[in-house]
Amino acid sequence: MGYVYNRGAATLRTQRTSVVGVVVTHIANPYFGEVLGGLDAELKRAGFATLLADTGDDVDEQRRALQTMREQRVDGLALIPATGTPAALLDEFAEWSLPHVLVSRYLDDGNSSYVGADDVLGGRLAAEHLLEHGCRTIHYLGGIEGILSRRDRIRGVGAAMAEAGLPASALTRSVWEVSGQGGLAGGRALLDGESLPDGVICHSDSIAMGLYRALYDAGAADVLRVIGYDDVAAAALWEPPLTSIATHGGSLGAAAGRLLVERIGQPRGQVVVQRAAPELVVRRSCGCHS
């Protein structure tokens, strides 16, 4: 008959929109794309549509996005918080009584539900593998100053090295933008330094790829043991195939979706923190042979 249910009218009456807000820092990032895919699929399964906003990792843009979400009366919110998001934002969510889940990045106040990877463990897994290869010095390459995932991973690396009896000075680090360009710049800086580390743990696969570009340009592709992070699709195709810490963005997004749906159902439920264990995927960039 051509009749189409008007969900907006129903919303006015029931105060539920069947729409969930998803606020991300950078859609074009392949890893976040995977997270978003898992999230969307799970929300759809529960009957929610996804209202998307990309903040470009900018807090002001994020503020505007959240305002839109409120005006649209979303039933819940999944948020990858932009760098520099004040923890006070979470108090506002509580005030608005907006069910929400933090994804992939948490805020230090820690009073929100959160689904992310266990970064301390990820750093540890990478470091332990390099130590098995006999590395005595390790460099942590890239990531933005102050982000928690970097801090946590470095913590895991440091713990593993300390347990192996290495001094704190055996772990060096440098800050670079999380991108191929960042990795390229970081790789050049590393090559320009007075001595090379035995192994490098990169903050992302894109950084690892940039590092390799610098190594190839210097004709020194096999001079370092390298481990990437995220295990994006291209990692397995890379030459050498990248050993990487897999964080399984899709299932992480799906878990966040499930948790959010649960919280929308029971807004008084308790805060849940899920840290998914990452996995070391061994290929050849670490020096292993296939």
Next chain:
Amino acid sequence: MGYVYNRGAATLRTQRTSVVGVVVTHIANPYFGEVLGGLDAELKRAGFATLLADTGDDVDEQRRALQTMREQRVDGLALIPATGTPAALLDEFAEWSLPHVLVSRYLDDGNSSYVGADDVLGGRLAAEHLLEHGCRTIHYLGGIEGILSRRDRIRGVGAAMAEAGLPASALTRSVWEVSGQGGLAGGRALLDGESLPDGVICHSDSIAMGLYRALYDAGAADVLRVIGYDDVAAAALWEPPLTSIATHGGSLGAAAGRLLVERIGQPRGQVVVQRAAPELVVRRSCGCHS
């Protein structure tokens, strides 16, 4: 005062939601991620929020997504049609008087506004460059049977080869899933064949990367001249750096967003087809030296 405008209530009165539907085939695809980023930015600028749905390139899922979009009374729709979408779908849009823009893929009936890359030109640019390198035989690697972008690109390749006086038999092709795995399988098949072509044009950079994995595994990385497609971020970092056809997903998405906003403003406007000229980005996989 804690007051928040209820856009849903206004919608009921004004019949405008300030929400635009964006239906994509695969969010996790980095190229579509870029398109989506440009689209979202442009829609936001015009005051629209983005209601996202991922169809996984499945027509039934797409049907459900479109139903949701209608129930939510989106003001307009940007659609990357799923493979196998019937052209009759566009008639339905007209019936619903839903302003819409096709993005990246078109439907053969051609009665919709469309923003995409000029694939015939893209194929031609790649082929002409290989011909300048002296290639006499070219293989078009990958892409799904029957998709228009593949057909158009092959058309461009064929035209350039014909103009160079080569016989039709000089152009061969094979069908593979658009992914690294597809490229890997395609590369192995190519190596198993009786003779190698002089040059290979890949349907995507991911296919080119898979092809290189097959070549590396066979110890034959420099045996072919290779051109990729899309110019994703990793292309410049690849070894050898990938020569690729850049389609600039972000600006394509932005153009689609602008066109859609325009059509929402004037629903009786005429059908507009924008084919953005792709660009050949020369690096080293084609045999050029930097």
Next chain:
DNA sequence: CTGAAAGCGCTTACAG
């Protein structure tokens, strides 16, 4: 058990 009415929060045409 059925059906008419009220009301969600806006906008807009209309009366004063």
Next chain:
DNA sequence: CTGAAAGCGCTTACAG
């Protein structure tokens, strides 16, 4: 020019 009222399309509590 200002302000009260109607109405968008649903859902739900209530009267019959």
